Amino acid sequence: MKWGTEERRLLAYLLLLLASVPVAFLGVGAASAPSREILGLLGGVATVLALVTAVLALVRFYTGRSAVFLYIGTGFLATAFLDGYHTLVAAPFLPTPGIGAPEDLPAWTWLASRLFLSLFLFMSWLAWYMDHRAMGEAEGPSTEPKEGQGSVYLTAALLTALTFGFFTLTPLTDPYIQGARLSRPVELIPAALFLMAALGYLWKGGWRTEPFEHWLIFALLLGAVTHGGVTVFAQSTYDGAMFTGQMLQIAGYGCVMVGLLASVFTAFKEQDRTARVITETNDALAREVETRRRAEQVLQESEERLQDFLDNANDLIQITDAEGRITYANQAWRRTLGYEKSDLEVLQLFSLVHPHSAETLREVFDSVLSGTPKSGFQVVLRRADGEPVALSGSMNPRMRNGEAVATRTIFRNVTEQVRAEQELARSRANLKALFESTGDAIWSVDQDHRLVTFNSAFSLTVEALTGRAPRPGDGVPEIVAAGQVQWFRNSYDRALAGNRFSATREERLDGVLRSYELFFHPYETVEGMAGVVVFSKDVTRRRQVEIELRRAKSEAEEANEAKSHFMASMSHELRTPLNSVIGFANILLKSHPKPEEGRDREREFLERIVANGNHLLSLINQILDLAKIESGKLELEVEQVDLRELVPLVVRQLEGQVQERPVELRYHWDVAPQPITTDPGKLRQVLINLVGNAIKFTEEGSVTVEVESDPETGTPRRIRVQDTGIGIAGQRLEKIFEAFRQADGSTTRRFGGTGLGLTISRSLCHLMGYGISVASVEGEGSTFTVDLEGGTTQPRGRNGRGVSYGRRGHEGLSTSAAEVPDGSAEAESRTVLLISHRVEFRHILGEYLEDLGYVVETEPRGDEGLERLRQGGIATAVVEFLMPEMSGWELLEHLRWGEGGEATRFLLTGLPGGPAGVDAAVQLDLVPHDVEDDAILRAIRRNTGDQPPGRLLVVEHDQHSRSELHRSLREADFVVHSVPSGPAALEFLRRVEVDVIVLDLRTPSLEGFELVDALAEASRERGGMGAGPIVVLTREPTSDDLRVRLRRMAAGRPEGPGIESSQLPQSLGRALEAGRAKPSGYGPSG
Amino acid sequence: MNTIALIEDNADNRLLVQAILEGLYEIVEYETGPEALAGLRSNRPDLVLLDISLPGMDGTEVLRRIREDINLAQVPVIALTAHAMSGDRERFLEQGFDDYLTKPIVDESVLLDAIAKRLVTDE
Incomplete structure (x- = not known):
């Protein structure tokens, strides 16, 4: 041990x-x-x-x-x-x-x-x-x-x-x-x-x-x-x-x-040991501190990188605490939502959310807080300035001890995307509505001719044809009638080869033959030819109208042909007898040589025969010329013309006519005129007519042809023919250009000539686009002026009428262009465009309408009229049906395809056979051709919302009373017709519609009461609502029973006693109001 | 004396032309186209004055047949007609008439000049 x-x-x-x-x-x-x-x-x-x-x-x-x-x-x-x-x-x-x-x-x-x-x-x-x-x-x-x-x-x-x-x-x-x-x-x-x-x-x-x-x-x-x-x-x-x-x-x-x-x-x-330990510990601590410092630095760098990354991310990144307070938001977040970094402390996620998204966001947030991350949700937040921002995001929790303490969110701004999607959806809805709302059938097929898309119009049509609704994927035989399969296959193939074209088909649908216009459009995708889109438009009605109009046109052309034929025949048939008259008279004249002295009365008679025969011949010639111009058969042959050659030529040609008289025939110009583009033959004819006319009426003095040109450019402005002849009286001046209206009936006999020269000259001028006017002082001479401006050298605009006849000028001086009021709405609503090649028609109706306060523009050609209509501002257009170059029908065809004139009412005139049954897509009225009939005027007034003047029929047997009544009513601005008797009234009413009848109760052949009965009967026969107002005139005080009888018989009221009553016009005015409230008046076309 | 054939259905006109040309030329008159064609073949004239508006066969047809006939083809034919609308002249000359004169004959010298001109040219 x-x-x-x-x-x-x-x-x-x-x-x-x-x-x-x-x-x-x-x-x-x-x-x-x-x-x-x-x-x-x-x-x-x-x-x-x-x-x-x-x-x-x-x-x-x-x-x-x-x-x-x-x-x-x-x-x-x-x-x-x-x-x-x-x-x-x-x-x-x-x-x-x-x-x-x-x-x-x-x-x-x-x-x-x-x-x-x-x-x-x-x-x-x-x-x-x-x-x-x-x-x-x-x-x-x-x-x-x-x-x-x-x-x-x-x-x-x-x-x-x-x-x-x-x-x-x-x-x-x-x-x-x-x-x-x-x-x-x-x-x-x-x-x-x-x-x-x-x-x-x-x-x-x-x-x-x-x-x-x-x-x-x-x-x-x-x-x-x-x-x-x-x-x-x-x-x-x-x-x-x-x-x-x-x-x-x-x-x-x-x-x-x-x-x-x-x-x-x-x-x-x-x-000592402790000290050593302490030293060691200190060293260890120092090392530890250093290590930590480094670690912190690394961490800081890492954090900076992270911060940098977060800040520079395009997506919006935010961190909130469990209550939704923003604890972090990156730059993109702040930029997108418009907040400063300093604002973040007080921001609350739920105070940013758009009300629409509040619930969604709350659900997401609660789910995340309970530990379940959410992604792919969409919310709308509001920017600092209130603008909504759509965001798509994913959110997850930060957990500590099993409890969510914060949320982390990445948002992507999808505002543009959402907007684009909405736009797309709107656009789709719009297209869909377009697609569906058109009455036209629309469908598309793929390369194998199989049905892809179609609208309900298509579906209905197919169902009507085949008894079965079409489905996507259907082949050709399933959607068209048996006989048309091949036709459709061919058409699809043609379109698939890249052709766009239209075709017309007829289908019998519900027993009615209908016309369809089909438009085939190939469509391509990036991959190449994808299929064909077809639009089918029901053009049945249009076809009918076209057929009607074609028929009408061909009838009108036939009529025109017949007219030409008639003119040629008439010419021929008139000339043939004249041949004998003039010819034999000439032969006889040879056997009656001029006597040396004294008179040979037979020779004088023969001379008269020859002269009148010649006069008749020139009449025939000029009438035919005029007819030709008016019918639009005369065409302009335009070339460069030098007036310095043309004017002397005319003068030389006519020099022979003045040789026997002390009349000096001359021409001059201050500025040498530049050549103009015009028809030399027709201009020459005009000048010959004017100069010849001047010579004819000038016994002595001079006839001067003057060419006035722009002093700077030398462009000729007008040509004047001035004479020192007898002149024309002021009141006759306005008639001077009208056919057979030479100043005096006696002038023809005195000076010769047909009286058609000026009319022809005017027509020719208008044909060339020139104005022509006259100014004259009786006894001193006349000046005829051809206004070259706005002529064939220049396109005619809205002021292109450039036509006047001197009747408006002071002392007969001409004004060359009518004033066209500025384009105010009122002026527009009263602007009437007359499109007709017929000069008389344009002139007479134009004058008439201007007198009634309309603003009148005229166009002599269909294409120019169309041009004018496209400029807009025309309330009513009166269109001649048959015109050379572009007919009224063609003009309306152009307009029908949306080339202007949308706001214009159209009156088509000159149709043979009346207006029955023709109805074009444009707003159109058809009116009779005859200018004398005021149907056109009435139609214009109807279209401009004006009340036409009341048209009265006076039935009065006493001629004096009748003319007196006629005169006074006309002065009161009524259109007055008068007849002497009841039967005449009935006869008249078969032809002309009137608003009110002014009736003398005692007409000789048909008692007034009988007439009232007959009128009522006639009205009933036409299916009218009864007689229109009748104003009854009596010369005796009306008895009570008479009044009762009248009231019972008609809506008229007796007015009396006698025509002197100053109340008659007012009474008629009231009667007219009453009459208009009723659907029909008197007349042939109820 | 040259022979002139006048084809004209109107008797008055035949008389008038006869009166004008009397003594200057020998006039042979025909009333209708067929009659004239038959006569012309048997009796070839030096010049033909031809009306257009003839009953039955009209003047242009007569002209065509004259031109088809080898014997008659070279005979000058002048249209003498009341068809005097503008454009008629060109139309007739185009059809092969040698000249075109309108009725009524206001100035007989025009007719005489035209005839003389055709006859001189042909001889």
Whole structure:
């Protein structure tokens, strides 16, 4: 077995005790004692040792602060004092202090010192024990003295002082019991105390580990042995026992000192070790700190990278706490939602959410908080400025101890995407609506001719055709009638080859033949030709209208052809007899030579025959010319014409006509005219007519042809033919251009000519786009002006009518263009465009409409009329049906395809066979051709919302009354017709519609009452609501029964007595109002 | 004296032309186309004055047949007609008439000049 420290120490204690027995025997048995000097020396040594030990113990106490050391220290200190005293008492070479010491004193001082020491050592253990008891089971020595140090010192000092006092003052007894074996029994007290202390410390167990307590136990055992085994036997102060006792005392002190030194050594060693450990620990700490610092740096860099990453992420990243407060939001988040970093502290996720998404977000959030991450949800948040932002996100929780403490979310901004989707959806809905709302059937097929998409119109059509609704994927035979499969296959193939085309089909649908126009459009995708889209438009009605119009057109053309034929035949048939008249007269003239003198009356007659025959011939020629111009068969042959050549040519040609008269025929210009683009033949004809006319009416003076040109450009503006002839009276001036309206019926006879020259000239001018006007002062001469501006060289705009006839000018001076009011709405609503190649039609109707306050524009050609209509602002257009170049029908065709004229009402005139059954897509009225009939005017008024003037029929047998009534009613702005009798009235009413009848009750052949009955009957036959108003005139006061009779018969009211009544017009006005409220008046076309 | 064939259904007109040309030319009159064609073949004239509006066969048809007949093809034919609408002249000359004169004959010299011109040219 191996001996540990503990066993070795216990063995040492045992050996000490065993060794003490022989030492005691030897010491006690020694006969002689050493000298007193040696004893004194030993006493000094002991004192010094005690003092040193006390100092060491106290130092130990103050450094270790163990109460044990305090007691030991104070004990030794006091012992040192007592030993010192003992030494002084016992040593022979020192003077005895104080009192004279008896022989026995050293024995007592020895005992006092020993007793004192043993007591304090025991107390030191006791102090530990008390402390130990108080501390319970607490390990280790108490580091704090239980009592104040002062009290220990005080006790030591008191005891020391008491001892000194005692020795000094008390008479000492003999310290030895002489002769007894135990000669000093009192020695057993310190021995017991030492032993108890030794046992106490042994029990305490500190010896096992601490060198001090180990040595202390040695010292205590030595003390116990010293007193219990040696000095108890001492016989005298200086015997061997005492000497041994003193030796053992010193050894005991030495043990304590060694223990203290060992303790100090151990303490120092411990301290050193501790210091080393601390240094090592510090080093380790420093290393740890460095490691951490580095780790932190790495972490920081990592965090910075993460931050950078988060901030620069395009997605919105946020962290909230469990309540939804934003604790982190990256840059994209802040930028997208418009918040600053500083705003984040107060932001709450749920205060950002759009009301529409609040519920969704709450559900997601709650789910995440309960530990289930959510992704792919969509919410709408509101930006700082209130704008909604659609976000798609995924959210997950941050868990701590099984509880969600925060949420982490990544959002993606899908606003644009959502917007695009909404836009797409809207667009789709829109397209769908378009697709469905059109009445046209629309469908598409793929490359294999299989049905892809179709609208409901298609579905209905197919169902009607095949009895089965189409389905996507259907092949051609399933959706079209059996006979058409191949046709559709061919068409699809044609379209699939990349062609766009339209085709017309006819289908018998529900027993009705319908026409369809089909538009085939191939469509491609990135992969190439994908299929065909087909639009099918039901054009049945349009076809019908087209057919009607074609028929009407061809009828009109036939009629026109017939008219041309008639004109040619008439020409031929008129010429043939004229041939004989003129021819034979000429032959006879040869046999009647001019007599030398006197008169040959027969020759004169023959000359008259020839002259009139020639006149008749030129009449025929000019009428035919005029007819040709008016029928639009005359075409312009336009070329560059130099007036400097043309004008002299005309003048030269006519020079022969003035040779016999004192008339100077001349031409001039201030500015040399530049060539113009015109029809030279027709312009020449106009000039010949005008110059010839001027010559004809000028007996003397001059006829001047003047060309006026722009002084800068030389562009010819107008040509004037001025004469010094008889002139034209103002009131006749306005008629001068009308056919057969030469200034005076007598002029034809006097000056010759047909009276058609000016009419033809005007027609030719209009054909070329020129204006022509006349100014004249009777007796002084006339000036005819051809206005070249706005002619064939320039396109004709809206002011292109450029036509006037002088009737409006002051003193007959012409105004060349009518004023067109600015394009105000009112002016527009009253703007009428007349499109006709017929000059008379344009002129007469134009004048008439202008007098009625309309703004009139005219266009001689269909294409130009169309151009004008496209410019807009035309309320009503009167269109000639048949025109050269572009017919009225073609014009309307153009308009029907949406090329202008949407806001315009159309009156189509010149249709043969009346308006029955024709209805085009444009707003269209059909009116009779005849200008004299005011049907056109009435239609225009109807279309512009104007009330046409009331049309009256006066039935009055007395001619004077009739004409008087006629005149006065016309002055009151009524359109008046008058007939003398009832039958005539009925006859008239078969042809013309009237609003009110003014009836004299007593017409000769048909009594007024009978007429009223007949009218009512006629009205009923036409399906009318009854007779229109009849104003009855009587010359006698009307009797009551007459009034009753009249009321019963008709809606008329008697008016009387007599035509002088100034109330008649007002009465008629009221009657008209009443009549208009009814659907029908009187007349043929109810 | 040259022979002129006049084909004209109107007796008045035949008389008038006869009166104008009397003494200058020998006139052979025909009333209808077929009659004239038959006569012309047996009695070839030096010039033909041909009315257009003839009953039955009209003047243009008569002209066509004259031109088809080898013996008659070279005979000058002048249209003498009341078809005097503008454009008629061009139309008739195009059909192969050598000249075109309109009725009524206002100035007989026109007729005489035209005849003389055709006859001189042919001789």
